[in-house]
Amino acid sequence: MYVAVKGGEAAIDNAHRLLAEARRGDPAVPELTVAQIRAQMALLVDRVMAEGSLYDPDLAALALKQARGDVVEAVFLVRAYRTTLPRFGASTPVDTGAMAVARRISATFKDLPGGQVLGPTFDYTHRLIDFALAAEGAVEPAAEAEPRDDADTCPRVTDLLAQDGLIEPSPPDDGAPAGDLTREPVDYPADRALRLQALARGDEGFVLGLGYSTQRGYGRTHPFVGEIRVGDVAVEFVPEELGFPVPLGRIRLTECQMVTQFKGSGTAPPQFTRGYGLTFGQSERKAMAMSLVDRALRAEELGEPVASPAQDQEFVLAHCDSLQATGFVEHLKLPHYVDFQAELELVRRLRAEFFRDSDSMQEAAE
Amino acid sequence: MLAPGFADPVHGAQGTFRAVMNALARPGLLQPLDAGLKPPAPLTPELAALALALTDADTPVWLDAGLAASPEVAAYLRFHTGAPLTDDPARAAFAFIRDPARCPPLARFAQGTPAYPDTSTTLVLALDRIANGEGLHLAGPGIKGPTRIALSPLPEGFLAQLAENRAGFPLGVDVILTAPGLVAGLPRSTAVTES
Amino acid sequence: MSAMGMLPQTESSPSPLRGGVRGGGGADGTVEPRSAPPPPPAPPRKGEESGSEAGYNFAYLDEGTKRMIRRAILKAIAVPGYQVPFASREMPMPYGWGTGGVQVTAAILGRADVLKVIDQGADDTTNAVSIRRFFARTSGIATTTRTTEATIIQTRHRIPETPLREGQTLVYQVPIPEPLRFLEPRETETRQLHALAEYGAMHVKLYEDISRHGHIATTYAYPVEVAGRYVMDPSPTPKFDNPKMDQSPALQLFGAGRERRIYAVPPYTSVRSLDFEDHPFRVQQFDQPCALCGAEGVYLDEMLLDDAGRRMFVCSDTDHCEGRRADGHVGTGDAV
Numbered sequence A: 001m002y003v004a005v006k007g008g009e010a011a012i013d014n015a016h017r018l019l020a021e022a023r024r025g026d027p028a029v030p031e032l033t034v035a036q037i038r039a040q041m042a043l044l045v046d047r048v049m050a051e052g053s054l055y056d057p058d059l060a061a062l063a064l065k066q067a068r069g070d071v072v073e074a075v076f077l078v079r080a081y082r083t084t085l086p087r088f089g090a091s092t093p094v095d096t097g098a099m100a101v102a103r104r105i106s107a108t109f110k111d112l113p114g115g116q117v118l119g120p121t122f123d124y125t126h127r128l129i130d131f132a133l134a135a136e137g138a139v140e141p142a143a144e145a146e147p148r149d150d151a152d153t154c155p156r157v158t159d160l161l162a163q164d165g166l167i168e169p170s171p172p173d174d175g176a177p178a179g180d181l182t183r184e185p186v187d188y189p190a191d192r193a194l195r196l197q198a199l200a201r202g203d204e205g206f207v208l209g210l211g212y213s214t215q216r217g218y219g220r221t222h223p224f225v226g227e228i229r230v231g232d233v234a235v236e237f238v239p240e241e242l243g244f245p246v247p248l249g250r251i252r253l254t255e256c257q258m259v260t261q262f263k264g265s266g267t268a269p270p271q272f273t274r275g276y277g278l279t280f281g282q283s284e285r286k287a288m289a290m291s292l293v294d295r296a297l298r299a300e301e302l303g304e305p306v307a308s309p310a311q312d313q314e315f316v317l318a319h320c321d322s323l324q325a326t327g328f329v330e331h332l333k334l335p336h337y338v339d340f341q342a343e344l345e346l347v348r349r350l351r352a353e354f355f356r357d358s359d360s361m362q363e364a365a366e
Numbered sequence B: 001m002l003a004p005g006f007a008d009p010v011h012g013a014q015g016t017f018r019a020v021m022n023a024l025a026r027p028g029l030l031q032p033l034d035a036g037l038k039p040p041a042p043l044t045p046e047l048a049a050l051a052l053a054l055t056d057a058d059t060p061v062w063l064d065a066g067l068a069a070s071p072e073v074a075a076y077l078r079f080h081t082g083a084p085l086t087d088d089p090a091r092a093a094f095a096f097i098r099d100p101a102r103c104p105p106l107a108r109f110a111q112g113t114p115a116y117p118d119t120s121t122t123l124v125l126a127l128d129r130i131a132n133g134e135g136l137h138l139a140g141p142g143i144k145g146p147t148r149i150a151l152s153p154l155p156e157g158f159l160a161q162l163a164e165n166r167a168g169f170p171l172g173v174d175v176i177l178t179a180p181g182l183v184a185g186l187p188r189s190t191a192v193t194e195s
Numbered sequence C: 001m002s003a004m005g006m007l008p009q010t011e012s013s014p015s016p017l018r019g020g021v022r023g024g025g026g027a028d029g030t031v032e033p034r035s036a037p038p039p040p041p042a043p044p045r046k047g048e049e050s051g052s053e054a055g056y057n058f059a060y061l062d063e064g065t066k067r068m069i070r071r072a073i074l075k076a077i078a079v080p081g082y083q084v085p086f087a088s089r090e091m092p093m094p095y096g097w098g099t100g101g102v103q104v105t106a107a108i109l110g111r112a113d114v115l116k117v118i119d120q121g122a123d124d125t126t127n128a129v130s131i132r133r134f135f136a137r138t139s140g141i142a143t144t145t146r147t148t149e150a151t152i153i154q155t156r157h158r159i160p161e162t163p164l165r166e167g168q169t170l171v172y173q174v175p176i177p178e179p180l181r182f183l184e185p186r187e188t189e190t191r192q193l194h195a196l197a198e199y200g201a202m203h204v205k206l207y208e209d210i211s212r213h214g215h216i217a218t219t220y221a222y223p224v225e226v227a228g229r230y231v232m233d234p235s236p237t238p239k240f241d242n243p244k245m246d247q248s249p250a251l252q253l254f255g256a257g258r259e260r261r262i263y264a265v266p267p268y269t270s271v272r273s274l275d276f277e278d279h280p281f282r283v284q285q286f287d288q289p290c291a292l293c294g295a296e297g298v299y300l301d302e303m304l305l306d307d308a309g310r311r312m313f314v315c316s317d318t319d320h321c322e323g324r325r326a327d328g329h330v331g332t333g334d335a336v
Helices: A008-024 A034-040 A042-052 A057-066 A071-083 A157-163 A192-201 A204-215 A284-297 A313-319 A322-333 A337-365 B009-025 B045-054 B071-081 B158-167 C063-078 C099-108 C126-139 C187-195 C200-213 C239-245 C318-326
Strands: A100-105 A224-237 A246-263 A271-280 B061-063 B094-097 B122-126 B129-139 B147-152 B174-179 B182-186 B191-193 C114-119 C152-156 C169-173 C224-226 C230-232 C251-256 C261-265 C271-273 C300-304 C311-315
Touching: A008 C126, A034 A042, A034 A057, A042 A057, A042 A071, A042 A192, A042 A204, A042 A271, A057 A071, A071 A322, A157 A224, A157 A246, A192 A271, A192 A284, A192 A313, A204 A284, A224 A284, A246 A284, A271 A284, A284 A313, A313 C187, A337 C300, B009 B045, B009 B174, B009 B182, B009 C063, B009 C099, B045 B071, B045 B094, B045 B122, B045 B174, B045 B182, B045 C063, B061 B071, B129 B174, B129 B182, B158 B191, B174 C063, C063 C099, C063 C251, C063 C261, C099 C126, C099 C152, C099 C169, C099 C251, C099 C261, C114 C126, C114 C318, C126 C152, C239 C271, C311 C318
Parallel strands: B061 B094, B094 B122, B122 B174, C114 C152, C152 C169, C169 C251
Antiparallel strands: A100 A224, A224 A246, A246 A271, B129 B147, B129 B191, B174 B182, C224 C230, C224 C271, C251 C261, C300 C311
16 A cells, blocks of 8 residues: 655665765776876866866866766766856957967868978877777877977968958957856847857767768858867956956867858959867867858858758757756656646546547447 | 945845845835945935845946936945946936936836847836825736825826836836835836826 | 966955956855865855855855846746746756756745745655755755745645745746747747737647647646736646636746746736637546545546556645645545
């Protein structure tokens, strides 16, 4: 016989203890350290920083440890922490042109000032599982390059194209404060800066799929990688009472400049257009996908028909956030029995009527 | 020497907000409001409490002539709220009126838009006296049974402006009335008549 | 941590850095047990009381966020049933799990309040427990399971059976605030429909149900018209609860965190379920009373007892049921 019993609190406490045990795993196995995660799972850490919208590699590594390696769960921890931090204002725009590049490639030119610097990349590896990695061992040091003075010798490809007027200019900085979708609700249509912010924070898989769709005919943009650069930039802030910039430190960024479909008109000669992607850390896949979707979302601005999902602002911005998506998808696990009861009542009634009606029709036929 | 804000910023703001929330939820009914502030004249303790509780760097504020003329008031508000001051009532999120008799017509403030009626101005008036059970008749959401409110001073043409404001629903301004130790609300959803 | 995290920022001392938004907590925002010690919290602000857990601002949200939500609440009350956009913050629980309701409650909560939290009508479902604990930890306020003792009731999917009184506030957790969303996915379109009070598509949909099924097929989140103007989603409460919303003595606030909307129904306000002259609005009926306390005319949960299909119906509102049993009411205890 059913007896109303309270047990929710105890059940939750036990679930938490079980989770902590599962997270640690077999105590005979050495515990992961935050330093190990930060150093040896660096690309995962970079993704958590990018989608968490918070540059703090140690924190992201800790979040990954607490989340048992679940990226979205780790992003959640970082974002919830970010909410509690005081805001002092916006930094000055970072100058990626002055980046100390660790990696810099272009698909549009075979060679260019500054050169093609391959840097650390999986791109040319053969994806054969290296079983030797299972046994830990020393790694052969890579050759060191000559020190370079990057600021002078690594100009942006897009700047080089712009010199000849071949590519649309970068939108001018009108000095207006940048919007922030974490502080104001998004109102459609959203401007490009807000769209880029949403994409930078957006789930890598979702943005990747959308970017891919543009290459397969769902909103074609004829993309070429003008440049991808990965490296460190300085972050500066101008306190009101000082009036000059104060350096806050350096962060690693990945920037992708996508050169896309040219357009012209009766009055203006054709120029290439741009798509832009920027992420924390080294996240080329994300930066590239972001640049493809950025360009697709500019369809209306550039007079192209808005026909495919990647071009649809409301669709992209409403669904690209992994926390919103997972929150709502996973909320289906919460009790819904009250509403289900309401549905049950209706379905039972409809079925009763159906059978009653078909019985009476049968009787009438006889 | 700048006058202090809430003795307890967290609970002072919360208590003030609850009084205003109740005032708008039950239009016309008097709610006690004692935030213990001693702001520079001609700012009243009630106007100051609402400014500190509800305004900040995201809310442009319009001050009437009496308040705007006082550098101490401007300094007090700038220090405690960081709210930018505007001289255009149509751009104000909040308008503080020390001299209701000279309050600009309600139509000069932001009215909101059909898609976003919430973007209209909230006016806060400092009156000498508000009383229930006499004066104007109120009807609408939040009102149970006959509810009356007497305002002193009553701005000239106020009744006609409130009627016009109500006719524009869902657009329109929302009015918060204060008197010493009291606050009452006239949201745009309230119909105000003479009898 | 960068230098940015350590600069003191208080409510009542000069802030050297204007241009940003005032406020901020500074402490680790996670609520669940942590596996490593959190970074040291920022020094508490001058005059600012901490919640029961050191380093949190009272009720977790920073004062700037509370102001923003409070402003939205005031405008929502002024325009009953209209969805006010607000900049929802990331909370320590996931979107979709009550963050909107939590933000509304956190913004209105005061020291003297007594908080009740229910989910599916019960105080001890896991989500209700989790949220109640969150507020107890971050604000130290009193909590209760008794509807009559609460000043604020945060709820998911039910309205308490015990009639509410003046001075109480009911905070609903809302997943999809837009009643027209399933007819029109675009926000730009639905904003216009509400602006023009163009609700024809909703009426058509309801009437199509009648032609197809003989009944309106919406059994929960049943759309209502508020104060004769805005059509509103009452949240996924069963339509059984809709009549309780009409002319309630309590203030009803609705928070949708993921969708970033707040709306409100003031007390003593008309809330009318959409219907037709030839098909008036009807609530669910249960064939039997609560098996535990004998209550009739209340919403019941169906409990499956065995795999032979035996079942029992008991009050969904656990506080109401307990109260009746404490008063001596007894049900038959029969399974059906």
